[in-house]
Amino acid sequence: MKQLLVFIRKEFAHVLRDRKTLLILFGMPVVQILIFGFALTNEVKNSKILIVDHARDEASQQLISQIDASRYFEIENAPLNYRQIESGFKEGKIKMAVIFPANFQSDLLHQHRAQLQVIADASDPNNATTLINYVSSIIQDYQSHITPPAAIPYRIIPETRMLYNPQLKGVHNFVPGVMALVLMLVCVMMTAVSIVREKETGTMEILLVSPFKPILVILSKAIPYLLLSLINVISILLLSIFLLDLPIAGSIPLLFAESTLFIITCLTLGIFISVKTSSQQTAMLISLMGMLLPTILFSGFMFPIENMPLPLQIISNAVPAKWYYIIVKSVMIKGLGISAIWKETLILTGITIILLIISLKSFKIRLT
Incomplete structure (x- = not known):
C-alpha cells in the first residue's frame, strides 16, 4: 500500500509540473463548455x-x-x-x-x-x-x-407543454454531451499516453523487475487522473449552473457516482489503448481521433441515433458515451433516480469490467 501511494504521488507530481498536461486537463473542459454553451447551439434566434x-x-x-x-x-x-x-x-x-x-x-x-x-x-x-x-x-x-369565439363553430386548440426545458434552450442538450466528450477525451488520452511514456523512457522495464505488481502500476497511473477528472466534473457543473443557467434537477451524489463510473470506464479504455500501442504519438492519435468521432456521432447529443440505419444503431451500443449521456440527461435534466438509469449503469459497469480484464491480460502477456 505504501508503494502504491508513492507511485500515485509521483504521478501527481508529474502531472502538476507539466503545463501542457494541465492545459489539456483543465483548459479543454472550460473551452468546450463555453463553445458548446454559447457558440454551438441548435436554437435559432436573433x-x-x-x-x-x-x-x-x-x-x-x-x-x-x-x-x-x-x-x-x-x-x-x-x-x-x-x-x-x-x-x-x-x-x-x-x-x-x-x-x-x-x-x-x-x-x-x-x-x-x-x-x-x-x-x-x-x-x-x-x-x-x-x-x-x-x-x-x-x-x-x-x-x-x-377571431371572435363564435366565428368558427368547431375548433381544436392544442395545448402544448414542454417538459424539462420549457424555453427550448440548447444548453440542456449540449452540457450532458460536453461532459461525456470531455471526460472521454481527457481520461482516455491522458491514461494511454502516461503508460506508453513509461515504455518509451525505459522506466517500465525497471518496474517489471521490481516486486511491484502490474495491477498496482495500472492503479498508480489511473487514480490521479480519476481525481483530476472529478475536478473537471465539478468545474463543468459550476459553469453550467452559474454561467449557463442550467440547474441540476436530480441528485448530485448520484450524478457524481455515475460520473465516477464513466471516468473509470474511460480510464480502462485508455489502459487498453496503452497496452496495444508502443509510442505516445500512436496512443494520442488513437485516443483523439478514435474517441472523438464515435463520441460525437454515436452518443446522441449531436445526431439522433433513432434516425440512423440499424447497423449504426447497433454499433452505437458499444460507445460508453452514449450510456453516460443518457444517464446525465436523466439525472441532471429530468431529475430521475437510480430506478430510471439502472440499465445504463449496468451496461457501463459491464463495459468497464470487460475492458479491464482484457487490459490486465494483455498487460501481463507483454510483461512476460
Missing part, C-alpha cells in the same frame, strides 16, 4: 428578418409588433424594391422576408381572409424551416386573438 409593409394599416402594424417582440428575429429596414430584397438574401444580410400586400386589413375584415408572403433562405433548410415555423406560430397566435 435572425435578420425584413418586413415590407405595403398596407401600413392597424392589422399589419400589430402583427409586425408581435414579430418584433419575439426574441427570434431582428427586423431590418424595408428596401425600396424587390431587387433589394433579393440582394439582401444573396449577400446573407437577411434570413427571411415578410411582405404585407396593400389592403391587408381590409381583406381580413371584409373577406375574412388575407394573404402575406413569407420568403426564407433555404440554403440552410433546417434553419429556414425553423424560421417559417416561428413566423407561422406568431401569425396563428395573432389570428386567434382577433
